[in-house]
Amino acid sequence: MTDTEKSLQHQVDQLTLECDLLRKKCQQSDDAYAVLMDQLKQMLRHRFGQKSERYIDLENPQLSLYGEVVLNEALDEEDEVSDNSCDNDIERQKKRRAKKSRNAFAAHLPRTEQLIPVDAHDKTCQCGCPKKVINHERHERLNYQPPVYEVIVELREVVACPKGCVGEVITADKPKHILPKASFTESVLAHIIVSKLDDRQPYYHLEKQFEKRAGFRLSRQTMARSVIDCSDSLQPLINLMKDEVIDYDVGALDATTLQVLNEPGRSASTKSYAYCFRGGAPGKDVILYEYNAIKHKPFVNNWFAGFSGGLHCDGDPFFDLLFESEAVSPSFCNTHARRKFEPIAIASKGNGLAKQAMRFYKRLYKIERKAKDEKMSPEQRYSLRQQCSKPLMAEFKQWLDEHYPTVPPKSSLGKAFAYTLKFWDGLCEFLNDGRLEADNNLTEQEIKPFVIARKNFMFCSSVKGAEALCLHFSLIRTAKRHGLDPYRYYQEILEAIPHCQTVEDYEALLPWNIALEKVGAINLAA
Template sequence: MTRDTLKNAESLDEVKDIALNLFDENIILQEQIKSLQDRLFGRKSEKTPKDGEQMSLFDMPEPELPILNEDDTVTITEHARKKRGRKPLPADLPRVDAVHKLSEDDRKCNCGCLKDKIGEEVSEQLEYIPAKVRVIRNIRYKYACKNCEGVEDDGPTVSIARMPDQIIPKSIATPGLLAHILTAKFADALPFYRQEKQFARIGIELARSTMCNWGMKVADACEILIGMMKDDVLANPMIGIDETPLQVLKGPRKSKSYMWIFRGGPPGKPIILFEYHPTRSGDVVSTFLNGYKGIVQTDGYAGYDFLDTKKDIVHVGCWVHARRKFKEVTKALGNKANSSGNAGSALLYISKLYKIEKEAREQGLSAEQLYNMRQSQAIPILTEFKKWIDERVNKVPPKSLLGKAINYTLGQWPRLIQYTTEGFIRPDNNLVENAIRPFVIGRKNWLFSDTVQGAKASAAIYSLIETAKSNGLEPYWYLKYLFRHLPEAMTNDDFLALLPYNVKKEKISESVPC
């Protein structure tokens, strides 16, 4: 808006309108500056600071506004405080006794006698032994019949012991080494080039290119398992979906590709499936869900909008994403605008919804009981919240942070309330976001994938590791068990038994050959 606009105003009312517009624009610009400052320097957590915690450098005290008539009282129940101090070391760790004795001179008493042992004091320290590597020598005995003439080393009369099948034929890598390398990268976010340096420190020359090739060959060998995992995801009533950017240097789009994640599976057996795609288009989801009938939970990305028109799909939204919009408002401007107080009202409504979920978890309610609880308690809160939003949607500048939060929530409302229709649906997509977090952390270290083949291999290995973790398996021991037994699998049942949600924890903890 220019000075000429104000000069050309023909009436006092027009001047007032211009002034109001300038005021709104000033508020929006201040919010944008504050939001940028908070992203750069503020808390990354979305949790509200507790009493006594330091606030953001750019936060201003929010005025105490009559947000809602909160009838609930807070009762602090009695609780047992945990004993402070060092936790005992695990009892299953091997112990080595280091006995400390006094010399004869030190044992002499003032009376001239030698002091006798009357007891002992025991304290424990934790020792670390650097990783050891060893070479497995496969010695295959040859057998021949001495009564046959013309015996040759490799002739028809000679028999030789069979080598166990290997996941990578003719490779020097054992299942244990492969499991260590892949767990280090995909579970601990340690890139191959750093592992190369670690191996060099213990005298092993192992190139990062070799480790990369091993990873792709392992992914190829596990392709049948990934297919089975996808079938099991599609065979169950609910799927959560999310995506995150990934740079592939030699991919079709050098600037940005995407790693998609699909979470589903039978009750109590979560499956986390990663898939690489060069695009963020909704066609990826459409192709994956081809023929699927059930519940799909997503965030508010427009690429998922087509799910609303699928008659066999119930599209559920995510309350965490709606809450996040209002949380951004509370971080901006503080007491310089009423927006922070209004956002606080919205956050209070949402916190009431989550309080119901927390109480249900603490009481161990079944899906049917939770459904009934939501109908009696959550629905009235949602009805009141919707009324609160409708009263403000036309009064708040749509480009302000509060306006964006209100319009986002209003646009997502049909999806947001769907979680109340079934007791087993969560109000948010947090489980999917948590599952994709290890990939995001790893990406900060290795930055990109070199080829499409490498990105697809990463997706397969992440799928196995994250599914194993979600089912209570330690990834190293699961991968070692898998790589040991996968080459021997022949039938469909053999492969099903190796899926991470079908392997018992006790089975992989047993000692297995390297």
């Protein structure tokens, strides 16, 4: 080879190397552009798009003038799309929202009948015979009675010997109260707690209501201090409820942020967390909230000391230490995995991978919906899942393994694939026990009321306030879970707690043990 040929070959090699480098840079730029565009689409959707997570698989999402009909037909067709033969055995459950009567008031509300007679001249027939009552047309209207404020005057008897014997003057003992020095009764305290946390009324609203409608002043500082002070007396109930969660072999866990201003050694802007724990045997459902500021992994691990069984949660790193124990089997949330694909599927066009993943989840939740609609027992649900859900999840896993290498790892779709594969074993744990759910939605639904209330009070001023907040939220949500009126339940336990002396006394005040006639009932635990 001549020198000229060698020189040309060297130039060709250099140009080839430069082309390869440029191709790599171009590919990196394309990947970065795709990631940024994906982030932009998600930000725009989060800011301006729909908040619902319901996914509608339509090739053309734009609806015509007859869009409602087209949409319903598309949903019907989507429900029928299935490659799994097991899905053909599941009849589509058509849920039609029952028309609610305007007068369908709760059955537990008292009724007062008002008889409205026919006019006297209409009670006689044209033939001269007196007409008889054959029926009553019934119409119900809701009536409101303003709250009644009254002052309880306690008159303690003082007795003495009429002969004037020394030392024979005796005064009746003071009644036991949960706040002995308070100027209001347990009913007012129950009203403050439930109004603050369940009705999300700020203290200053309650202060104005008391002042304008009842004519007395109860400062917000006094209300806040009273809510905190009574929490220590209620702690034994929380301890018993925690025992129920630990003793049962199915539980759930989730967390949300909580800002506490005056935490020792921490700035006011530092975020702490409120954990939501859910569990308990059937008929003894428990919902607990607990505040924690630091060392979240040891906190969660210590909280579940002694627990053995399946635990619903998400892939939060706070829970990693807990699953190092063989006694705890993580049941990860399929809704979290689905949520990774959902915004990509909505933003993308054509039949992309995200839409294919969403179809897998639609088929899975169709099976879960069948079990729920037919009110299957855990054994029946286990059998259905083994027959239908297990082959579907195996097919989904094969699909994930096949397409994951083709997806840019830093893209949103790549992260969705990586998340699902990382937690795959836990995502399939629900197949092994009919008592387990496919997701952690029930616990997330219990986090939501806490988050809504937090938007009103925004932060806690002290650690004691945060602890009291979680304690009262636990009792209110558990009471409502068992269909109890939270105000009447609180009034009952606040009056009974000072007289409790044994464990049995406290157990009698738990939401599933307390007599329903004492605390009333509500139609649905909201």
